[in-house]
Structures are given as structure tokens and as C-alpha cells.
Amino acid sequence: MSEQPVETILAPQPRPASGAELPNRRGEFRVLRTITTRWMDNDQYGHVNNVVYYSYFDTAVNGFLIEASGCDVRELPQIGIVAETSCRFLRELSFPDVVHAGLALEKLGNSSVVYRIGLFRNDEVEPAALGRFVHVYVDNASRRPVPVPGEVRKALEGL
Amino acid sequence: MSEQPVETILAPQPRPASGAELPNRRGEFRVLRTITTRWMDNDQYGHVNNVVYYSYFDTAVNGFLIEASGCDVRELPQIGIVAETSCRFLRELSFPDVVHAGLALEKLGNSSVVYRIGLFRNDEVEPAALGRFVHVYVDNASRRPVPVPGEVRKALEGL
Amino acid sequence: MSEQPVETILAPQPRPASGAELPNRRGEFRVLRTITTRWMDNDQYGHVNNVVYYSYFDTAVNGFLIEASGCDVRELPQIGIVAETSCRFLRELSFPDVVHAGLALEKLGNSSVVYRIGLFRNDEVEPAALGRFVHVYVDNASRRPVPVPGEVRKALEGL
Amino acid sequence: MSEQPVETILAPQPRPASGAELPNRRGEFRVLRTITTRWMDNDQYGHVNNVVYYSYFDTAVNGFLIEASGCDVRELPQIGIVAETSCRFLRELSFPDVVHAGLALEKLGNSSVVYRIGLFRNDEVEPAALGRFVHVYVDNASRRPVPVPGEVRKALEGL
Numbered sequence: 048m049s050e051q052p053v054e055t056i057l058a059p060q061p062r063p064a065s066g067a068e069l070p071n072r073r074g075e076f077r078v079l080r081t082i083t084t085r086w087m088d089n090d091q092y093g094h095v096n097n098v099v100y101y102s103y104f105d106t107a108v109n110g111f112l113i114e115a116s117g118c119d120v121r122e123l124p125q126i127g128i129v130a131e132t133s134c135r136f137l138r139e140l141s142f143p144d145v146v147h148a149g150l151a152l153e154k155l156g157n158s159s160v161v162y163r164i165g166l167f168r169n170d171e172v173e174p175a176a177l178g179r180f181v182h183v184y185v186d187n188a189s190r191r192p193v194p195v196p197g198e199v200r201k202a203l204e205g206l
Numbered sequence: 207m208s209e210q211p212v213e214t215i216l217a218p219q220p221r222p223a224s225g226a227e228l229p230n231r232r233g234e235f236r237v238l239r240t241i242t243t244r245w246m247d248n249d250q251y252g253h254v255n256n257v258v259y260y261s262y263f264d265t266a267v268n269g270f271l272i273e274a275s276g277c278d279v280r281e282l283p284q285i286g287i288v289a290e291t292s293c294r295f296l297r298e299l300s301f302p303d304v305v306h307a308g309l310a311l312e313k314l315g316n317s318s319v320v321y322r323i324g325l326f327r328n329d330e331v332e333p334a335a336l337g338r339f340v341h342v343y344v345d346n347a348s349r350r351p352v353p354v355p356g357e358v359r360k361a362l363e364g365l
Numbered sequence: 366m367s368e369q370p371v372e373t374i375l376a377p378q379p380r381p382a383s384g385a386e387l388p389n390r391r392g393e394f395r396v397l398r399t400i401t402t403r404w405m406d407n408d409q410y411g412h413v414n415n416v417v418y419y420s421y422f423d424t425a426v427n428g429f430l431i432e433a434s435g436c437d438v439r440e441l442p443q444i445g446i447v448a449e450t451s452c453r454f455l456r457e458l459s460f461p462d463v464v465h466a467g468l469a470l471e472k473l474g475n476s477s478v479v480y481r482i483g484l485f486r487n488d489e490v491e492p493a494a495l496g497r498f499v500h501v502y503v504d505n506a507s508r509r510p511v512p513v514p515g516e517v518r519k520a521l522e523g524l
Numbered sequence: 525m526s527e528q529p530v531e532t533i534l535a536p537q538p539r540p541a542s543g544a545e546l547p548n549r550r551g552e553f554r555v556l557r558t559i560t561t562r563w564m565d566n567d568q569y570g571h572v573n574n575v576v577y578y579s580y581f582d583t584a585v586n587g588f589l590i591e592a593s594g595c596d597v598r599e600l601p602q603i604g605i606v607a608e609t610s611c612r613f614l615r616e617l618s619f620p621d622v623v624h625a626g627l628a629l630e631k632l633g634n635s636s637v638v639y640r641i642g643l644f645r646n647d648e649v650e651p652a653a654l655g656r657f658v659h660v661y662v663d664n665a666s667r668r669p670v671p672v673p674g675e676v677r678k679a680l681e682g683l
Contacts, residue, residue: 083560085583087414091280093598096405097288098264101257106562110620121250121570129256133292133338143587179292242401244424246573252439255564265403269461280411302428409598415606416578423575439568447574451610451656497610 069153069163073172076149076165078206080107084142095140101132104164104180107148115202125196127182130159134178144168146175152206158192159183160203228312228322232331235308235324237365239266243301254299260291263323263339266307274361284355286341289318293337303327305334311365317351318342319362387471387481391490394467394483396524398425402460413458419450422482422498425466433520443514445500448477452496462486464493470524476510477501478521546630546640550649553626553642555683557584561619572617578609581641581657584625592679602673604659607636611655621645623652629683635669636660637680 070076082103090096112120112127120127140146149165160182165174184195229235241262249255271279271286279286299305308324319341324333343354388394400421408414430438430445438445458464467483478500483492502513547553559580567573589597589604597604617623626642637659642651661672 081560082562083558083583085559085579086586087408087416087579087582089409090405091407091409091411092285092287093409096264097291098257098260098405101260102562102564105255105257105564106560106619109563113620126251128251129295131292131294132256133290135290136288142583143590240401241403242399242424244400244420245427246420246423246567246575248568249564250566250568250570252568257564261403261405264405265401265460268404272461301424302431410603410605414582415609416575416582419575419578423573444569446569447613449610449612450574451608453608454606 070149070151070165071174071177073147073149073165073167073174076151078111078150079167080110080148080150082106082146082148084140084144084146086142088140089142093141095142095144097134097136100134100136100140100166100176100178103146103148103166104132104134104162104178105129107150107164108162108180108182111150111206112199112202115205116198118198120199123196123198124187125184125193126187127160127184127199128190129181130183131181132179134176136176138168138171138173138175140166140168140175149174150206152203153179155195155200155203157194158185160195160199162206229308229310229324230333230336232306232308232324232326232333235310237270237309238326239269239307239309241265241305241307243299243303243305245301247299248301252300254301254303256293256295259293259295259299259325259335259337262305262307262325263291263293263321263337264288266309266323267321267339267341270309271358271361274364275357277357279358282355282357283346284343284352285346286319286343286358287349288340289342290340291338293335295335297327297330297332297334299325299327299334308333309365311362312338314354314359314362316353317344319354319358321365388467388469389483389492389495391465391467391483391485391492394469396429396468397485398428398466398468400424400464400466402458402462402464404460406458407460411459413460413462415452415454418452418454418458418484418494418496421464421466421484422450422452422480422496423447425468425482426480426498426500429468429524430517430520433523434516436516438517441514441516442505443502443511444505445478445502445517446508447499448501449499450497452494454494456486456489456491456493458484458486458493467492468524470521471497473513473518473521475512476503478513478517480524547626547628548642548651548654550624550626550642550644550651553628555588555627556644557587557625557627559583559623559625561617561621561623563619565617566619570618572619572621574611574613577611577613577617577643577653577655580623580625580643581609581611581639581655582606584627584641585639585657585659588627589676589679592682593675595675597676600673600675601664602661602670603664604637604661604676605667606658607660608658609656611653613653615645615648615650615652617643617645617652626651627683629680630656632672632677632680634671635662637672637676639683
């Protein structure tokens with residue numbers, strides 16, 4: 048029986064080409080969004096189901112954009128569709144924990160925005176999960192990629 | 207305005223060290239699991255929300271394991287906890303589509319199982335999404351990693 | 366300690382004014398819709414969480430309407446908004462059960478449609494749950510009540 | 525086209541036999557629980573899907589019980605299973621609203637607890653929804669009804 052911690056079994060997370068360090072710990076994120084867990088988030092094993100972590104990502108990113116841009120980004124002619132996401136699950140979360148989602152900008156492209164996300168349980172400083180969330184902006188009608196809209200670029204300056 | 211398709215904007219998915227090709231198209235998966243979409247899977251933009259794709263992954267893997275092992279894997283003393291997942295979203299899904307989740311074995315380790323997952327919309331052969339789902343087996347009481355249980359290894363022979 | 370079954374503790378369900386009997390058992394429903402359960406539907410007690418039953422209701426009603434009307438009811442200028450729902454939980458459901466949702470018409474009003482819903486586990490004939498689902502049709506723009514659209518009325522003839 | 529408001533179309537909510545008035549407005553609830561909405565709570569029509577309201581009910585009741593009893597009610601030998609729920613949907617909720625769930629005790633029986641629930645959007649005083657949530661306590665092993673445990677009865681004194 049292995050006594051190796053889970054984290055060392057997993058392949059290391061790819062680092063950005065620039066070599067810049069991505070934030071991991073709570074204090075390294077400039078923006079934190081508060082999310083309340085729900086009773087039904089817990090699965091049969093008594094902790095928050097893996098799927099639900101992505102709803103925290105989704106909520107943190109969109110909640111931040113709506114608040115920081117001062118406009119309802121869903122109403123813009125360019126909408127952000129989710130092109131890719133990933134998550135490493137490091138510690139359990141469980142209802143009634145409060146989750147604090149740290150947001151950072153990993154990469155801002157022409158049409159895409161890559162967020163780094165850390166989830167923190169209650170007042171813990173080590174992440175319960177670390178994730179990546181990629182938005183690609185498309186024209187709402189044609190669904191073809193377009194440049195990241197100005198309202199969003201401006202909001203991202205806060206990250 | 208870019209006319210570049212979304213997929214080329216994204217970084218290529220890492221390939222396994224062995225150089226073996228992972229399955230992409232419907233016919234390349236040996237196991238397909240059928241999942242019905244739900245009205246509430248659709249989000250404000252009228253397609254299945256990105257979070258919900260992971261519930262299809264979760265359901266396909268666990269449903270397969272229960273069926274192929276002939277035992278309720280939740281009752282084993284070793285349980286599979288989800289250590290890492292990722293998804294690339296390639297085409298829209300929308301209620302009332304029927305989703306077919308293709309399952310393949312990307313890697314079988316001592317304590318971990320890495321699944322390759324493809325989601326197919328109705329009778330389409332190109333994937334709506336491609337994902338990765340990593341189970342690490344732990345002792346249900348101590349939550350320390352343990353070898354993949356025999357019941358699960360046997361089930362995986364079908365992939 | 367009481368040995369009284371759960372059902373007798375609850376107040377009886379109101380009957381329709383007409384005195385007509387509402388369907389309860391599987392064979393009494395003219396329409397049955399198949400829904401696959403999901404791993405995350407199960408909560409900490411190992412059965413499908415009460416909230417999820419309502420997603421089966423929602424899915425059964427809207428899936429039926431789309432199929433039976435031959436049109437995407439979401440695109441009509443009149444949309445059905447949910448005004449009231451209720452459910453009595455009689456037997457447990459658990460992943461990987463397959464749920465069959467029976468649909469019947471309890472009442473067709475000028476602006477409203479009241480559905481009777483029974484949920485059946487796998488091939489069981491006694492309901493796991495009995496529910497009520499009230500749609501009120503409104504103008505999509507003004508959100509004021511309007512008559513039930515013809516496309517929906519026609520679909521309801523099948524119930 | 526009717527100009528009648530949605531509420532008058534619906535049958536009146538049954539009142540308790542005692543004739544006591546149930547709370548409706550925000551100030552009439554002694555306990556309010558705060559719940560953050562999530563991006564994926566919104567459905568295709570841009571407001572919170574009806575199913576999700578029940579997750580707010582579930583979360584408010586269980587969160588209150590855990591906090592007010594000072595113990596994790598999930599660990600007791602008697603667990604509360606949901607026997608019946610209902611909801612009238614009166615006003616829209618939409619992400620990123622914050623929901624305040626008012627809790628009141630409608631009836632305390634031998635084995636059952638009936639909660640009255642009101643959901644309030646942000647700082648509004650009129651309810652977005654009014655609901656009923658019935659817990660029946662059962663022995664965790666036998667699943668037969670048992671008296672409401674003392675820890676829960678004590679917590680309910682705060683309602």
C-alpha cells in the first residue's frame with residue numbers, strides 16, 4: 048500500500064511558456080469571490096462532487112466580469128464561450144463550507160482569455176483545487192471568434 | 207475579426223509519452239454509454255453549460271465500472287476519488303440531445319486510472335467534447351492511496 | 366418509535382374538483398419518458414436528492430412538448446413559465462437507476478396547464494414519486510399571461 | 525390576451541388547520557439564510573430554473589439545522605428524509621442575485637417537521653417564491669419513522 052500523497056502521483060501542471068509563476072496560495076490571488084456551498088453539492092462520499100467545482104469556476108469568472116465591467120456581459124454582441132477547462136482536486140470541500148474562488152489572469156490573447164483559479168475552503172490558505180478556465184469570445188450570432196470586447200479587457204485589468 | 211476556428215486557438219492536447227494515439231472519433235471508442243440531457247442542462251445561451259459535461263464524464267465512468275465489474279464500486283473498501291479532470295469543448299450540445307460518452311483507457315497506474323472520454327451528440331461521429339478523467343484509489347477510511355482494486359482492473363480490460 | 370409508514374404521516378393530496386381520479390400507477394399514464402440518472406444525483410445518503418426529482422419533471426414535460434408538438438417550444442412567442450410545482454417522495458431512487466416519468470393532464474386552463482407526474486424506477490409499477498407541475502403561458506416579451514398556444518394544446522391531446 | 529397577474533390564476537395555498545397565518549414577507553421570518561446564486565442556475569430564459577429553487581430550500585433547512593443544533597445532523601442515527609415539497613414561483617431570480625431564504629416552522633409533528641420557506645431576492649421584501657418542505661425522521665438503518673431527535677427539536681425553538 049502506497050503512502051505517497053495524491054499530488055505526487057499526478058503529472059505536474061504545465062507552466063506558461065513565459066516561465067512566470069502562476070498563483071497557488073490564497074494571498075497570491077488579487078481577486079477572491081465568495082460562493083456558498085449547497086447541501087446537494089455533496090455526493091455519496093460526503094464531500095463536494097468534482098463536477099460542482101466547475102460551477103464555482105463558472106460563477107467566479109462570470110460574477111467577476113459582470114461586477115468589474117459594470118455591464119451584463121451576457122448582453123454584449125460578443126459572448127465568451129468556454130473552450131477548455133481543467134481542475135486538480137487537492138483537498139475536500141463539504142457543505143456547509145464557504146468557498147473563496149481566487150481569480151488570476153494566466154493569458155490574454157486576441158480572442159481568448161485564460162484564467163487561473165484557486166478554490167479556498169473557509170479561511171484556509173492552501174488551495175482545495177487549482178484550475179484553468181478558457182473563454183473564447185465569439186460573435187453571438189455567427190459564433191465565430193472575435194477580439195475580446197473592450198468591456199472585458201478593461202475588467203481584466205483588475206486581475 | 208478572426209475567421210480562425212476555435213480549435214486552432216487552443217494549445218494542442220498533450221499526447222501520452224508512449225506516442226500511442228488517443229481515440230477521438232466515435233468509432234475509435236470501444237465503450238459508449240448513453241446519457242439523456244435535461245432541460246436545465248441548457249444555460250442562458252441555449253446550449254448545455256460547460257459544467258454539465260463533467261457530470262456526463264462522471265456518470266459514464268462510474269456507470270461503466272458498476273456494470274462491467276458486476277459490483278457496486280461505491281461499496282468497496284477502496285474508492286476512486288477524482289484527482290484531476292479536463293475538457294475541451296468542440297461542439298455545442300443542447301437539450302433534448304442524447305449524449306453518447308465514449309470511454310477509453312489512457313493509462314493504468316498503480317493507484318490511478320486515467321480515462322479518455324469523448325462525448326458524441328446523437329448520431330454524430332465527431333466529438334462534441336474530449337476529456338480526461340483521473341481516478342486515484344484510496345482507502346475509504348484513511349483516504350491514503352492504495353492499489354487499484356482487482357474488481358476495477360478486471361472491468362478495465364473491457365476498455 | 367413509530368412503525369407507521371411515511372405516507373400515512375402526510376396529509377392527503379388534494380383531488381381535482383371534478384372528482385376524477387388522477388393516475389398513480391405506471392400503467393395509468395399514457396405517456397412515459399425515459400431519463401437516465403447521473404452519479405451526482407445521489408446525495409450524501411446514497412439516494413437521489415429530492416431537488417433532482419424536479420429536474421426529471423422539467424425534462425419530461427419539456428421533452429414531451431418538443432417531441433409531440435414537432436416544434437421547439439422555446440422558440441414560440443409564448444413561453445411556459447413554471448408557476449407552481451410539488452412532489453411527494455414515496456420510494457428511493459439511486460444511480461444507476463433508469464427513471465420513467467409518466468405524464469398526464471390534470472387540468473387545461475386558459476393560460477395554464479397542470480400536469481400530473483409519476484416517476485417510476487426501472488421496471489417498477491408503483492411510483493417512486495408523484496408530482497404536480499403548473500405551466501402558465503406568458504408573452505415572451507411582456508411576461509403577461511396569454512392563452513396556451515395552439516402548438517401546445519395540440520400536443521396535449523396525446524396525454 | 526389576459527392581463528390577469530399570474531398569482532390569481534393559481535389556486536390559493538392551503539392554510540394550516542389552526543388558522544394561524546403563515547409568514548409571507550421578509551420581515552415575518554425570524555431566520556434568514558444567505559445563498560449565492562450561480563451562473564448555471566440560470567436557464568435558457570435567463571432566469572433561475574425552477575428546479576434550483578428547491579436546492580435553496582434544501583440548503584437553507586440543512587444549513588440552519590447544522591448551525592442551530594451545533595451538531596452535524598447528518599451524523600445522527602436519525603436522519604431527516606424529504607417526504608414532500610412544494611413551491612409557488614412568484615418573481616424571477618437571476619444570477620448574480622443573492623437569495624435570502626426565510627425559514628419558519630409550519631408544523632412540528634411526532635416524526636415530521638414542516639417548514640415554511642420564503643425566498644427573497646437581494647433586499648426585496650416581497651417573496652420571489654413561497655414553499656413548503658417536509659422532513660420525516662427515520663432511523664438511518666431501518667428507514668422507519670422515529671420521533672424527531674432532541675437536537676433538532678431544540679434547534680427548531682429558534683424558528
